[in-house]
Each structure stands twice: as structure tokens, then as C-alpha cells.
Amino acid sequence: MIDLLLDILFPQEECCICHKPGRYTSRKPWCNSCETNMLALQCSCPTCDICGKYLPDGGDLCLDCQHDPPSFSIARAVGPYEEPYRITTKVLKFMGRKNLSVRMGEMMAEKIRQEPRYKYIDLIVPVPISWSSLQQRGFNQTELLARQISKNLGIPVDQEAISRVRDTPSQTGLSKEERQRNLLSAFQVRHKHNVKGKNILLVDDVYTTGSTSRECTKVLLEAGAARVCVITWASGKGL
Secondary structure: OHHHHHHHHOOEEEOOOOOOEEEEEOOEOOOHHHHHHHHHHHOOOOEOOOOOOEOOOOOOOOHHHHHOOOOOOEEEEEEEOOOOHHHHHHHHHHOOOOOHHHHHHHHHHHHHHHOHHHOOOOEEEEOOOOHHHHHHHOOOHHHHHHHHHHHHHOOOEOOOOEEEOOOOOOOOOOOHHHHHHHHOOOEEEOOHHHOOOOEEEEEEEEEOOOHHHHHHHHHHHHOOOOEEEEEEEEEOEOO
């Protein structure tokens, strides 16, 4: 109902990706051509069997997962972190187009339905963003996505399960090692009894080096979670 009201009060008259004129809504925020392109990119090349990074050179596992397997069971993304997926991410985060989360969350939920290893999820947990980012944007984009996934799958979401212990500088432009150091001990589980023994779906917008997902998984498992799976809107490339 809220999504319908927003579409009525704030109608979108152009595709959020290519700016093609038309009538667009929360459930159809981009044109048919952009959607076709997005769907084609999903199968553009193989993905790592564990973390879901795109592997242009083929193979079953990326080098990171071969040499340092993550603690989460599986991570997948709807598509590769390139246009148009990169554009939609930035429009949501930096232009405040919250209505995009409806369709994005719907597509993330569909990705989960397609993968048997996501079965038996008990709780959905969004990755918390830094305090400075929250102040600038006024919202957490991963929380919006988590809520939409929750609506589509009928699984409860706990947006306060993980909190930031300390603020961290932006991860943009940092190497893998710098990202890991940047996030070290940056998260905590507030109420361990809420995650203990549960199969958790961790939600983020983009998976690049995996540092954020790995660190959040670590604190969830230390708090007693039985298993952690990760879903993101987009994923980077691996070797």
C-alpha cells in the first residue's frame, strides 16, 4: 500500500537507468530494454560456487575462496557490478530513490528461490552502514532491500541484529587487505539470543572483496548462529 501511494504521489516519468521517457513505478522502475540487458548479464559468465563473484576466465572457485574459504555457506548476487546494476545501486544509495528497493528486493528474493542452498532460512539480517553514511543518506539501503526480501519470502527481518561498534571510513578505493583492517572488530551482535541456533540470510547491496560479508558472518557465528548465507544485488569479478 505504501509503495502504491508513493507511485501516485511521486510518479516517475523516465527510466532510472537510461532515462527513456515513460510511466514507471516501484515494481517497474526501468524500461524493458534495460531489464532485458540486466537479465542477459546474469548469465554472462560463470560464478564462483561459494562467493558468487563473476569469473570471466571460467572455473569453479575464485582465488580468494580457494586460498581462504569464507565462513558463510553461500553468497550470490542478482547480477555483476557493472552497468546497469552499478547505476541502480548508485541511484538507490546516493539519489535517495527508495522505490527502487521494491523491484531490486523482488529480484533478490527470486535469486534465493532459485538456489536450493538457501533453504531453511530463519531470519534476515541487513548489513549496517556506517554512522556517517546513515547521517548523509538518512536511510540504510540494505535495510530497505532486506525488508522487500522479507515481504517476498515471508521470513522475518531483524534490522538491529548487527550494529556498528565504531564508525569506519569508506571502503571505496581500498585494497582487500585495507578493507579487512578497516572492518576489523567493527560489528557486534546486540542480542545473541535472537540469532542463536538460527540460519541467517545476510543482506548487502554489493559484494566486492567480501570483507564486509566475512566480518558480519564472523560475529553472527560467534554469537551462536547455526549458518549464514549472503545475498547481494550485485557482485564484483574474481580471478
